[in-house]
Amino acid sequence: MSRARVTESELSGAVGSRQWSAGRIARIATMLLVAAAFIFPIVGFVAVAFRSNEGVANGTDGFLGLGGLSIDNVMASWGQIMGFGGADNRGIFLQWIGNSLFVSIGGALLAVIAAIPAGYALARLRFRFRRTVLVITLLTMVMPNTVLVIPLFLEVNAVGAVGQLWPVLVIMGFFPFGVYLSYIHFMTTMPAELVEAARIDGLGEVSIFFRVATPISRQAIALVAFFAFVANWTNFFLPLALLTSNFNAKTVSIGIQDLIGSSPLFNPTVAAGLDVKLYMPQLALATFVTMIPLLVVFIGAQRFLMRGQTVGAVKG
Structure with a gap:
């Protein structure tokens, strides 16, 4: 029985090692890099909506432009969008x-x-x-x-x-x-x-x-x-x-x-x-x-x- 238990543990360890082999890790890393290449522009684009005009123009909103994010900036930008068209076409x-x-x-x-x-x-x-x-x-x-x-x-x-x-x-x-x-x-x-x-x-x-x-x-x-x-x-x-x-x-x-x-x-x-x-x-x-x-x-x-x-x- 003890020999059988050792064999089962060895088999499970072998399966675990195969699951995290170098090839599998490389594939996961590659997919993560590709996903990051697509996600980063989207995150940066959405982040611009939470920044101020001055921060975007001067580039002073921290690392990769993800600093200076604020709901107040969103509300101010939304007010400007709603004002587009003048008094006759507000909203x-x-x-x-x-x-x-x-x-x-x-x-x-x-x-x-x-x-x-x-x-x-x-x-x-x-x-x-x-x-x-x-x-x-x-x-x-x-x-x-x-x-x-x-x-x-x-x-x-x-x-x-x-x-x-x-x-x-x-x-x-x-x-x-x-x-x-x-x-x-x-x-x-x-x-x-x-x-x-x-x-x-x-x-x-x-x-x-x-x-x-x-x-x-x-x-x-x-x-x-x-x-x-x-x-x-x-x-x-x-x-x-x-x-x-x-x-x-x-x-x-x-x-x-x-x-x-x-x-x-x-x-x-x-x-x-x-x-x-x-x-x-x-x-x-x-x-x-x-x-x-x-x-x-x-x-x-x-x-x-x-x-x-x-x-x-x-x-x-």
């Missing part, structure tokens, strides 16, 4: 965020409503030109957004809706990637035998979709909603083409451009006529605030995103 930055939430959430809902049924139809229904529709979806998915900006502007201008938010919301609901993702989901997670059994039981195609397909597509719905929201929130060219004529209807993606363009750091001529001057701490804080909705959506959808990584995989 315009919050209105831009509201506009972005409106078109991003609305566009994501439209994307889900359109993409999930379309993906199911392409995956489990048989109709003429099905493959043609699928190929067109793939081509549209890989087409650069910049190619479509001018045609979309001409169409929106034809109905006299340039400068309004609702055309942007409707266009953002057109999400070919969501259709393809739904197609892959239904092709891999919904057996054809299940659809045939439902048809034998007397269910119509609409009933099959709502009573059979929809309950097993929660992950696909979450994935489509997440990717659509991120794409809509970060979309720049479409709001730039359709909303620049209306100062109050801008989204935050092009509003940030206005903040940068009105800063003395980048455009002293324009900034000379403004009462509120925005410097590096204010721009960093405004950019950080625009990242918060994306972080909230990512954290809320993380469980579905982790499960949805296997969409399209084959179970062994």
Whole structure:
């Protein structure tokens, strides 16, 4: 028995030594260095929002710029951001965020409503030109957004809706990637035998979709909603083409451009006529605030995103 105990301890020690071998330590050290290379700029960027204009300009905020951090600096910078636009448009930055939430959430809902049924139809229904529709979806998915900006502007201008938010919301609901993702989901997670059994039981195609397909597509719905929201929130060219004529209807993606363009750091001529001057701490804080909705959506959808990584995989 004692010999057996010694053998077990020796084995456990050998396993422990293999777990912390030189190669494993080197790999961990390399990953930590790579992670630090990505994290350090983000930490430095966020830290700028907690610093003062003078500290940033003079470089007197300690080691790596992480000294002189204060909530008072954040509140002062936020007050300057809220004052951008003058007395008539005070708080315009919050209105831009509201506009972005409106078109991003609305566009994501439209994307889900359109993409999930379309993906199911392409995956489990048989109709003429099905493959043609699928190929067109793939081509549209890989087409650069910049190619479509001018045609979309001409169409929106034809109905006299340039400068309004609702055309942007409707266009953002057109999400070919969501259709393809739904197609892959239904092709891999919904057996054809299940659809045939439902048809034998007397269910119509609409009933099959709502009573059979929809309950097993929660992950696909979450994935489509997440990717659509991120794409809509970060979309720049479409709001730039359709909303620049209306100062109050801008989204935050092009509003940030206005903040940068009105800063003395980048455009002293324009900034000379403004009462509120925005410097590096204010721009960093405004950019950080625009990242918060994306972080909230990512954290809320993380469980579905982790499960949805296997969409399209084959179970062994």
